[in-house]
Amino acid sequence: MSGPQRIVIIGGGLAGAGAAASLRENGYSGEVLLFGADAHRPYELPALSKGLLLGDAEEPDWVRDQNFYSEHDIGLHLGTRVTRIEMGARLVLDAAGGEHRYDRLLLATGSKPRSLPVRGADLAGIHTLRTLDDALALRAAFAKADRVVIIGSGWIGSEAAAAARRHGAEVTVVGMESTPLESVLGTEVGGVFRDLHTEQGVRWRLRSSVADFVGDEGAVTGVRLTDGSVLEADVVLLAVGAAPETGLAHAAGLELAEDGGVCVDAVLRTAAPDVYAAGDVASQFHPKYGRRVRVEHWANAKNQGEHVAKNLLGAHEPYQRAPYFFSDQYDLGCEYRGLADLDTNRLVVRGELASREFIAFWLDGDRVTAAMNVNVWDAGDALKHLVDTGTPVTDEQLTRGDLSNVG
Known part of the structure; x- marks a missing residue:
């Protein structure tokens, strides 16, 4: 067959499991091995500090149903710690003594609490x-x-x-x-x-x-x-805070960035042949910002995992999404899009902070670098458009105008 015959993914979180599922959804018929140190099948993290910790949920949000991995011929190795990568031999070694050859390798090892x-x-x-x-x-x-x-x-x-x-x-x-x-x-x-x-x-x-x-x-x-x-x-x-899990990458000789993550280019590829990284561990040269960005939030892991699958199969598509995260605390819910520089950006607020129903914008000149809606739920698409496009705006438009018509 043309293309990689075996793709190995190290990391059983959202980025790794999402990549494995996306490989199948993109028609890949070769072998997929997914190694996760956790004994549980892949799950998403937000509920851990929200619904599950509150007592509103008894399970996390699972990345896929229990039978998805076997039904899609994904070799899921739970509770299995990878101990070494030998890039010259294209081998991944696990703690049980197993040796697993790869044609393409994805590091999605996540992060650990400090x-x-x-x-x-x-x-x-x-x-x-x-x-x-x-x-x-x-x-x-x-x-x-x-x-x-x-x-x-x-x-x-x-x-x-x-x-x-x-x-x-x-x-x-x-x-x-x-x-x-x-x-x-x-x-x-x-x-x-x-x-x-x-x-x-x-x-x-x-x-x-x-x-x-x-x-x-x-x-x-x-x-x-x-x-x-x-x-x-x-x-x-x-x-x-958390630190990226880079022990394997460092021992294998991969370059680490100043932010602690594994250096990858715009398409999430490391300098090593056929080795990629996604999620918390990836320090990406982000084409939107013109510099390295490492993001630890749920949406980044989800979106990078799905995106990198195509590149593992031979595409060369830059990952260009702006960061996104959400939080729920008591009766306050919020969504944040973009990446503000608090040292240089100025703050513009639509609504009143004290009411806890407002939208905060951070601007570089007349362009929105980040926006956060707090208990305001009808502006998400407009805020995403402003952050993604960098459309020039006035303070008056942001505070009083119809956001859906800005830009």
Whole structure:
């Protein structure tokens, strides 16, 4: 047969499983091997910090039905850790001693939660949130906890705070920034989320850092901050960001970018012959932005996984989508499109921040680089158009005009 006879995918998350499914949907009839370290079949991550952690769902959103992989002749190897890539021999080696030849290789190894290198970090009751098992364990812990401390005031920390309050726990969030989500949204919009959580009873310790964890009989009892104060805690969640899983790539000699990801070009191809990367681990030279971009959100993993399948089969199509993510916290829902530079972009708001029904725009000159709709659900297509096209706009058009007719 022409083209690759065997495609190996390392990573059983949304990007890897999506690529495997898309290969079949694009008519590929060769062998597909999909390796996932997780014992569960591929699932999507958003529900882990939302519906599942809240108790509104008992399962995550599965990428495909249980029988999809066997029905489409995809060799799904669950609970299987790949230990080495030998690119010269075109081999993937797993922890059980298996050797698997490839014609094309996709790295979709995702990312892992960062830890804190401080005393007591190994105490029982300290959690991270990345996998289905993590989410189930954390939900059970929240249900029993009186006092929860969350380290990190980003998206995961904020969503987890809402879930812990739903379960009735007292919640304190520790963050190094002056406002939650400041590095993504800036202080003005981030303040909306701060005030929302405050109204729901969340306490903040912002501009604060952790010195160590306090414990008794091997279990956490508190978090000591660098100012010497101690926050009592039955449960602690470390939500201090994630690092791309690049151990295999680094050991194989692939180039890593300054953002920690695997360097890929516009079509998601590494410098190594027939080796590609997608999802959290991929640092792509993005044609829209003219620089490297690494995105850890659900839509990026989904869309890059589906996109790269065509390139694994011989196409040469650049991935050009702008980042997208969404969040739900209490009665606030939002969607963010694009990529703002908070150091240079200016903020324009349609509506009132205090009402929690508004659209925030970030602009470079007269062009929208990013937009976030908060509890406004009829503008998604218009916002996507503005971000994707870079259509010149006036502040008056954004704040008062018909967005569907702009541009």
